[in-house]
Amino acid sequence: MDIKITTPLSKEELIKLHSGDYVYISGTIYSARDAAHKRMYETMEKGEKLPFDIKDNVIYYLGPTPAREGQVIGSAGPTTASRMDKYTPRLLDSGLSGMIGKGKRSKEVIDAIVRNKCVYFAAVGGAGALLSKCIKKSEVIAYDDLGTEAIRKMEVEDFPVIVVIDSKGNNLYETAVEQFLAKEVEK
Amino acid sequence: MRSLHTDEIIKNVREMCIEANLQLAPDMTEAIHNGLENETGNLARQILGQLEQNMQIAKEDKIPICQDTGMAVFFVNVGQDLHIEGMSLTDAINEGVRQGYTDGYLRKSVVKDPLLRENTKDNTPAIIHYDIVPGDKLEILIAPKGFGSENMSKLYMLKPADGEEGVKNAILQAVSEAGPNACPPLVVGVGIGGDFELCAKLAKKALTRNVNESSKLPHIKEIEDEVLDKINHLGIGPGGLGGRTTALAVNIETYATHIAGLPVAVNMCCHVNRHVKRTL
Structure with missing residues (x-):
C-alpha cells in the first residue's frame, strides 16, 4: 500500500505502518551515520544534551557527496544500517521514532523497535542521485568537523521508502524472500 | 625509450x-536492464526501475x-x-x-x-x-x-579436499550472508588460488572484468554459470526485498596455488560496479 506521512511521527501514526508498505515521507529528517552516532552516544553517556531533539523524529543514515553550485545536496542514498546497531537501542529508548537505511538490523535493535513502537525504513541503496531530488533543504547543524558525516537537518518531500521492520517486529527482509521463493515454487 | x-x-x-562515478559502463547498464525485464514482482521491478532512473539523473545532472x-x-x-x-x-x-x-x-x-x-x-x-x-x-x-559491499566480502582458506563443491558453497554462503546489506543486485568477484593476499586481489580484479564476459577457462566458466544461477534462486532480489535478480554476474579469476591449499576470496560489489581504463 502507498502511504504519505509527515514528520514528526507520533506512536499512533507509527503503529499504523506495516512491514511492506511503500511510504512517501515529507517534513524534517536528520542525517547521521557512523561517527555522528558515536558522538551522540558519548554525549548521552555523559548526560549532556544532543544537538537536536530526537523525540518523534527520523534519522537518515546518510553521508552525501558535496553539492554542486545550485544543488541542495549531492548524491544522497542510504548507508548500511547495521553499523549503527550498537548505538540505536539507546536512541530509540530516548524517543527516536524512525530510521532510514538499508540492510539487516540486530536482534537488540528489533527488540528496541518493538519495545518503543518505532519503524525501520529502507531506501533503495545506490539510488543516491534520484533520492537527492526529494531533499529540498539541507543544513549542517552539528559536528561540522566530521565532513560528510556531520548532522544535517533536511526538509524532504515525498521521500520514497519501504517499511522493513514495523512496530510489531515484522521484518520484510525475511518475509519478502520467503514469499518470493514460495511463489517461484508454485510456478 | x-x-x-x-x-x-x-x-x-x-x-x-x-x-x-557519474556513469556506468554499458555492460553494467545492460545487465541491470536485463534484470528488470526478467523480474515479475512489482517491488523488484520498481527498485530496478529506480536504479535506471538514478543512472539517468546521475548522467544528466552530474550527481554521483x-x-x-x-x-x-x-x-x-x-x-x-x-x-x-x-x-x-x-x-x-x-x-x-x-x-x-x-x-x-x-x-x-x-x-x-x-x-x-x-x-x-x-x-x-x-x-x-x-x-x-x-x-x-x-x-x-x-x-x-564502495564499502557497503566491501564489508560483506569473505576469504576462505579451504582444503584441497573441499574441491569444486567447497568453492561453490563458499560463494553461495558469502552471498546469503550479505543479503540486503551489499545493495543487490550484486556483482560477485571471486579469486581462487594463489595465497592469502593474492587470492583477495584476484577477487577484486575479477570485478573489473565486464559482466557479460565469462572466464576463458571452460571449467571455471561452468562454475561461474552454475553459481550465478544458484544465487539467483536464493530469492534475495533487488534491495534484498525478494526477486530473481540477486546477482548480475559471478566473475572468477584464478592463479596457481600450493599443494596444501585452496584459498577462495569473495569480493562483493553492489550494482554500482565502476571501472574505467585508459592507456597512456
Missing part, C-alpha cells in the same frame, strides 16, 4: 575518477550514481620500457585522485588511521596494485570501491 610526464598521468586520473564514491582502487600495468618523468608514479596517481575527488564533487571517504579515524579530506591515499609488463605503455584502471 619512451617518456611520459606525470602531469599527463595526473590529468587522466583526475578525469577517470569523475567519469567512473551513489553517495559512496568509494576508495580509489587502481590496477596499473607499467610497461618496462617506459620512462616516467616528473614526480613518483604513486604521488602522481594520488594527486590525480585528490584533484578528481575535489573538483568532481565526490565524497571524501578515507580516514588516515583505521583506529583514530580522522578523514584525510581529499580521498587519498588510493590503493594501487602495480604490475610490470612488457612494452612502453602505462595502462591505468580505476575501480572506485
Whole structure:
C-alpha cells in the first residue's frame, strides 16, 4: 500500500505502518551515520544534551557527496544500517521514532523497535542521485568537523521508502524472500 | 625509450575518477536492464526501475550514481620500457585522485588511521596494485570501491579436499550472508588460488572484468554459470526485498596455488560496479 506521512511521527501514526508498505515521507529528517552516532552516544553517556531533539523524529543514515553550485545536496542514498546497531537501542529508548537505511538490523535493535513502537525504513541503496531530488533543504547543524558525516537537518518531500521492520517486529527482509521463493515454487 | 610526464598521468586520473562515478559502463547498464525485464514482482521491478532512473539523473545532472564514491582502487600495468618523468608514479596517481575527488564533487571517504579515524579530506591515499609488463605503455584502471559491499566480502582458506563443491558453497554462503546489506543486485568477484593476499586481489580484479564476459577457462566458466544461477534462486532480489535478480554476474579469476591449499576470496560489489581504463 502507498502511504504519505509527515514528520514528526507520533506512536499512533507509527503503529499504523506495516512491514511492506511503500511510504512517501515529507517534513524534517536528520542525517547521521557512523561517527555522528558515536558522538551522540558519548554525549548521552555523559548526560549532556544532543544537538537536536530526537523525540518523534527520523534519522537518515546518510553521508552525501558535496553539492554542486545550485544543488541542495549531492548524491544522497542510504548507508548500511547495521553499523549503527550498537548505538540505536539507546536512541530509540530516548524517543527516536524512525530510521532510514538499508540492510539487516540486530536482534537488540528489533527488540528496541518493538519495545518503543518505532519503524525501520529502507531506501533503495545506490539510488543516491534520484533520492537527492526529494531533499529540498539541507543544513549542517552539528559536528561540522566530521565532513560528510556531520548532522544535517533536511526538509524532504515525498521521500520514497519501504517499511522493513514495523512496530510489531515484522521484518520484510525475511518475509519478502520467503514469499518470493514460495511463489517461484508454485510456478 | 619512451617518456611520459606525470602531469599527463595526473590529468587522466583526475578525469577517470569523475567519469567512473557519474556513469556506468554499458555492460553494467545492460545487465541491470536485463534484470528488470526478467523480474515479475512489482517491488523488484520498481527498485530496478529506480536504479535506471538514478543512472539517468546521475548522467544528466552530474550527481554521483551513489553517495559512496568509494576508495580509489587502481590496477596499473607499467610497461618496462617506459620512462616516467616528473614526480613518483604513486604521488602522481594520488594527486590525480585528490584533484578528481575535489573538483568532481565526490565524497571524501578515507580516514588516515583505521583506529583514530580522522578523514584525510581529499580521498587519498588510493590503493594501487602495480604490475610490470612488457612494452612502453602505462595502462591505468580505476575501480572506485564502495564499502557497503566491501564489508560483506569473505576469504576462505579451504582444503584441497573441499574441491569444486567447497568453492561453490563458499560463494553461495558469502552471498546469503550479505543479503540486503551489499545493495543487490550484486556483482560477485571471486579469486581462487594463489595465497592469502593474492587470492583477495584476484577477487577484486575479477570485478573489473565486464559482466557479460565469462572466464576463458571452460571449467571455471561452468562454475561461474552454475553459481550465478544458484544465487539467483536464493530469492534475495533487488534491495534484498525478494526477486530473481540477486546477482548480475559471478566473475572468477584464478592463479596457481600450493599443494596444501585452496584459498577462495569473495569480493562483493553492489550494482554500482565502476571501472574505467585508459592507456597512456
